Amino acid sequence: EIVLTQSPGTLSLSPGERATLSCRASQSVSSSYLAWYQQKPGQAPRLLIYGASSRATAIPDRFSGSGSGTDFTLTISRLEPEDFAVYFCQQYFISPCTFGQGTKVEIK
């Protein structure tokens, strides 16, 4: 099973700042099969990025994804108030599909 480790666990930032979230895989993952999700309290996850760097429909361009192999990054260029949430990475390159434990982006 591929373990995804996200860091940091919590990121405390102010609106307008840049957020950089890391997702490290225990073995190499094809970029095609790495996705990122945003989850707000009481809501289902929302797909942000697939294929490591492709934005999903209607996702603002302040969200970007990058990386390859075992190291992937989600960047939010300028945090808006609605971006404070928990973010998860997910792989399904090798079964079983696995998720990272999440990074919480909170208001500083």
Added chain:
Amino acid sequence: QLQLQESGPGLVKPSETLSLSCTVSGGSISGTTYYWGWIRQPPGKGLEWIGNINYSGGAYYNPSLKSRVTISVDTSKNQFSLRLSSVTATDTAVYYCATYNSGWNYFDYWGQGAPVTVSS
């Protein structure tokens, strides 16, 4: 745009079987190239993939749950279902159904989630 809605009991007794359904609207469950998936989230924790199924009934399960899980499709009702047997308190979670894009291997449309508590 596809919409998904979970339904089923919110309370299940230990050792019994958890059963949930996911109703798909905005499209036919058998008319797309999507797979259909179940994911769960214990209180305050992360996401765990349970399994996926395609419209013809081919299913894929998380090995950690495989002995207890059955996912099935009912095309006449435009629904797919989850059954999890011999539940314990560790199965307490919010259960989500979602569409699974088998080309890029991600979950795009999600239901709102069904909270299930295992308790006597």
